[in-house]
Amino acid sequence: MFSQLQQPPADPILGLSVKFKADSNPNKIDLGPGIYKDEAGNTPVLNCVKIAEDYRIKNESSKAYLGSAGSALYNEKIAQLILGDHQVIRENRVRTVSTPGGTGALRIAAELINRGKPGATIWVSDPTWANHQGVFKAAGLNVKTYPYYDYVNKSLNFDAMIEALKQIPKSDAVLLHACCHNPSGMDLNPQQWQQVAELSKDVGFTPVLDIAYQGFGQGLKVDAFGLRLMADTVEQMIICSSCSKNFGLYRDRIGACSIIGKSVIAADIIAAVMINVVRVNYSMPPAHGAALVETILCSQELTDQWHVELKEMRDRIGGMRQLLVEKLLEKGVTRDFSFIARQNGMFSFLGIDSDQIQHLQDEYSIYVVGSSRISVAGLATSNIDYLTESIAKVL
CATH class of the missing domain: 3.40.640.10 (Type I PLP-dependent aspartate aminotransferase-like (Major domain))
Structure with missing residues (x-):
């Protein structure tokens, strides 16, 4: 039944994550996955979700x-x-x-x-x-x-x-x-x-x-x-x-x-x-x-708490966009990256070519999708200097 099946193409983002996990460089950065990460690189459970989960566990009476x-x-x-x-x-x-x-x-x-x-x-x-x-x-x-x-x-x-x-x-x-x-x-x-x-x-x-x-x-x-x-x-x-x-x-x-x-x-x-x-x-x-x-x-109380936590995530992403642009300028990059600060959400294109993307991966353990798309949520104040220094070197 399955003898004629062919290996499908690897998912570019999931494949990148596999390489990232196998990389032993302590400074490695994964800018591929589309998930929110906090300053420590974690994807936390929201506090409002924890409260709601506790409530459901105590009050749920059926799994029908x-x-x-x-x-x-x-x-x-x-x-x-x-x-x-x-x-x-x-x-x-x-x-x-x-x-x-x-x-x-x-x-x-x-x-x-x-x-x-x-x-x-x-x-x-x-x-x-x-x-x-x-x-x-x-x-x-x-x-x-x-x-x-x-x-x-x-x-x-x-x-x-x-x-x-x-x-x-x-x-x-x-x-x-x-x-x-x-x-x-x-x-x-x-x-x-x-x-x-x-x-x-x-x-x-x-x-x-x-x-x-x-x-x-x-x-x-x-x-x-x-x-x-x-x-x-x-x-x-x-x-x-x-x-x-x-x-x-x-x-x-x-x-x-x-x-x-x-x-x-x-x-x-x-x-x-x-x-x-x-x-x-x-x-x-x-x-x-x-x-x-x-x-x-x-719950109005939980909704209000969710709004606060959502704003914290949104503000962190927006702040990292602005910091990325500022740090690239600080590292002496003359190319205009200001467009990154004007965009919304987790993603942006760096606009670098495939050789530069590969150079970032091979030499600096920075993992970027082949299109040059990055997840801004993968950035943190702890890795932004290393990232921007590396980008400056490959440009």
């Missing part, structure tokens, strides 16, 4: 299934988190299912699109998260790209993006990063979001919003601005969200797939199909992480 959609209260709270007090919620046009992480949400969204139009095309930004194309293709979708990042000028290639979106057939879907674009860190500003939303309405394509880092950019509300504006403008859309980063629940695998229907009846029909997609994929979503998020969002 909750159904394919997961907890109704969790789904309600997630819809409110990403959409706020939006009219689509008041009009009862939103339906949400709990999923195994943001990746699970993307897979459910992809299969839902494929049910609506088998072999449909979804457009993703160039560049985009490395796993987007694989998830969509595995669900039977065709994948095409639209321009997004200008590698030369280290900026958003917005004019080219708009021109490309104008040509997209109305039967296609378009994936948009709601905030903290992965991997570039370049986000649309409010005026640009307005143009994209109006264009989506005029052209008729279906927007798919991926919001994996809400709260890691400019704050929970600001990071959801484009998503909510899109909901103001178009009649239907799909939203894929994750609690991995902003709640620190990586291994608990908790996300959500939400749809906005043109009407209550349309939303009910789409939701029924979405539930069927879930049923034939993993049947029931994991419940533990969802229960923790639900507990936090149902």
Whole structure:
């Protein structure tokens, strides 16, 4: 049965982590994985999560299934988190299912699109998260790209993006990063979001919003601005969200797939199909992480504590962006890296070439993805001097 299988290509980020772990250099730095790390290099459990977990352990009375959609209260709270007090919620046009992480949400969204139009095309930004194309293709979708990042000028290639979106057939879907674009860190500003939303309405394509880092950019509300504006403008859309980063629940695998229907009846029909997609994929979503998020969002005290802890993570990432730029200047680097301080979220492109990336790895044990994408959350005041000195030497 398996004799014809071929070894698949190694995942570039996971492969980098394997090399990093085998490296004996005490000064080694891993800038590949997309997880938050504190100043000590740890990915801590948030205090609000610990309190919620303790509460659940003491009060949970059953491990019975909750159904394919997961907890109704969790789904309600997630819809409110990403959409706020939006009219689509008041009009009862939103339906949400709990999923195994943001990746699970993307897979459910992809299969839902494929049910609506088998072999449909979804457009993703160039560049985009490395796993987007694989998830969509595995669900039977065709994948095409639209321009997004200008590698030369280290900026958003917005004019080219708009021109490309104008040509997209109305039967296609378009994936948009709601905030903290992965991997570039370049986000649309409010005026640009307005143009994209109006264009989506005029052209008729279906927007798919991926919001994996809400709260890691400019704050929970600001990071959801484009998503909510899109909901103001178009009649239907799909939203894929994750609690991995902003709640620190990586291994608990908790996300959500939400749809906005043109009407209550349309939303009910789409939701029924979405539930069927879930049923034939993993049947029931994991419940533990969802229960923790639900507990936090149902408690004003825990929600307030979460906001404080989330701000601490956001501020640390922003501070490391600024410090990286300052330290490169301090080390005598004349190339302009100021764009890093203007970006949002955990990621940025250094803009160095493959030889320089390999030099950093071989000579200085600094591990960077081949595209030159770095996770800013992997930086700390304890390693920033070593990193910037090493970059200065390879430029």
